[in-house]
Amino acid sequence: MSHWYSYSLAADLSVKDFAAALVLAYVATESLHGASQTRLDAAIFVAPALRVCVIDASTPVGRDLNRLFIGFLSEVAGPDAFLTQRITLTTAA
Numbered sequence: 001m002s003h004w005y006s007y008s009l010a011a012d013l014s015v016k017d018f019a020a021a022l023v024l025a026y027v028a029t030e031s032l033h034g035a036s037q038t039r040l041d042a043a044i045f046v047a048p049a050l051r052v053c054v055i056d057a058s059t060p061v062g063r064d065l066n067r068l069f070i071g072f073l074s075e076v077a078g079p080d081a082f083l084t085q086r087i088t089l090t091t092a093a
Helices: 015-033 035-041 060-077
Strands: 002-009 044-047 052-056 082-089
Touching: 002 060, 015 035, 015 044, 015 060, 035 060, 052 060, 060 082
Parallel strands: none
Antiparallel strands: 002 052, 002 082, 044 052
């Protein structure tokens, strides 16, 4: 089973502020887990045209990245500037 979080950005949130929060969260995650481990375990999908970002939360690195990202994004843009949805994927055996 795999857990992901999807972030949908409000129309008034600039993509620049969103990107800055994501970069800060990634750098902070590297500080916690190291650059190599973050690169291996931090899966991110960004679709700027759709104003959506999806981050894997199935590893400790991914969970920390999500926590940091939502914290930075809330601080930069406010808690109402985006919607968060948890996505759970299951694979057939």
